[in-house]
Amino acid sequence: MLTMVGYCWLCHQNLYFAHHGICHICNQRLKRLERVCPRCALPAESNNFLCGRCLKDPPPWQRLIAVTDYIPPLNQLIRRYKYHGAPQIAAVLARLFLLHWLQGYRDGRWNKPDCILGIPLHHQKRWQRGFDQVELIIKPLARWLQCQYQPNLLQRTRATLTQRGLSAAQRKTNLKYAFQLRGNFTDQHVAIFDDVITTGATLHETTQLLIRAGARSVQAWAICRTL
Numbered sequence: 001m002l003t004m005v006g007y008c009w010l011c012h013q014n015l016y017f018a019h020h021g022i023c024h025i026c027n028q029r030l031k032r033l034e035r036v037c038p039r040c041a042l043p044a045e046s047n048n049f050l051c052g053r054c055l056k057d058p059p060p061w062q063r064l065i066a067v068t069d070y071i072p073p074l075n076q077l078i079r080r081y082k083y084h085g086a087p088q089i090a091a092v093l094a095r096l097f098l099l100h101w102l103q104g105y106r107d108g109r110w111n112k113p114d115c116i117l118g119i120p121l122h123h124q125k126r127w128q129r130g131f132d133q134v135e136l137i138i139k140p141l142a143r144w145l146q147c148q149y150q151p152n153l154l155q156r157t158r159a160t161l162t163q164r165g166l167s168a169a170q171r172k173t174n175l176k177y178a179f180q181l182r183g184n185f186t187d188q189h190v191a192i193f194d195d196v197i198t199t200g201a202t203l204h205e206t207t208q209l210l211i212r213a214g215a216r217s218v219q220a221w222a223i224c225r226t227l
């Protein structure tokens with residue numbers, strides 16, 4: 001396989017700092033989510049107020065934090081990471097999320113969670129892929145942020161159909177009892193990470209498990225949020 005170490009994963013130019021993975025120019029060109037509801041990260045009037053949907057029917061998590069929409073070039077990079085055997089992209093994506101998260105943290109928009117959980121892959125998928133894409137991103141993130149991370153606290157108990165193309169009711173049934181939580185989350189501030197958040201149905205199911213287990217707050221973290 002062609003080694004990309006020392007080159008920007010997006011424009012293939014030489015990198016001054018090889019471990020950054022994405023050059024300064026490509027990083028600046030990424031279209032950040034602007035004017036989105038703080039709770040669901042979908043387009044809204046303002047970054048500071050909940051959108052109409054969340055006012056009417058608030059999701060169980062407190063905040064959804066994502067870097068960009070699921071559009072080129074980042075969606076291509078994520079696909080390459082997941083489906084073309086490039087686990088070395090994990091650190092690049094982790095750093096991208098870290099920088100975005102730190103900015104909001106310094107601006108006082110969110111607090112640091114006590115621990116991070118990942119949306120798990122079913123073991124069959126993990127076996128096919130050879131790695132768990134979420135776990136590889138969370139590991140460096142948890143280390144940099146000094147948050148607790150233990151893989152396997154959240155487990156997928158059965159394989160589920162892909163959520164794409166299912167109605168809202170079908171999605172709910174599809175995910176029912178698909179996850180199991182281990183450990184004590186009483187009074188914990190928890191972040192749940194997924195690489196891409198689309199319908200939010202998986203997030204909904206897992207956040208509710210956490211709340212039932214006593215979690216005080218849940219932040220949803222993702223590299224991309226499909227708009």
Ligand SMILES: [Zn+2]
Nearest residue numbers: 008011023026
């Ligand atoms: Zn570049």
Ligand SMILES: [Zn+2]
Nearest residue numbers: 037040051054
């Ligand atoms: Zn909203």
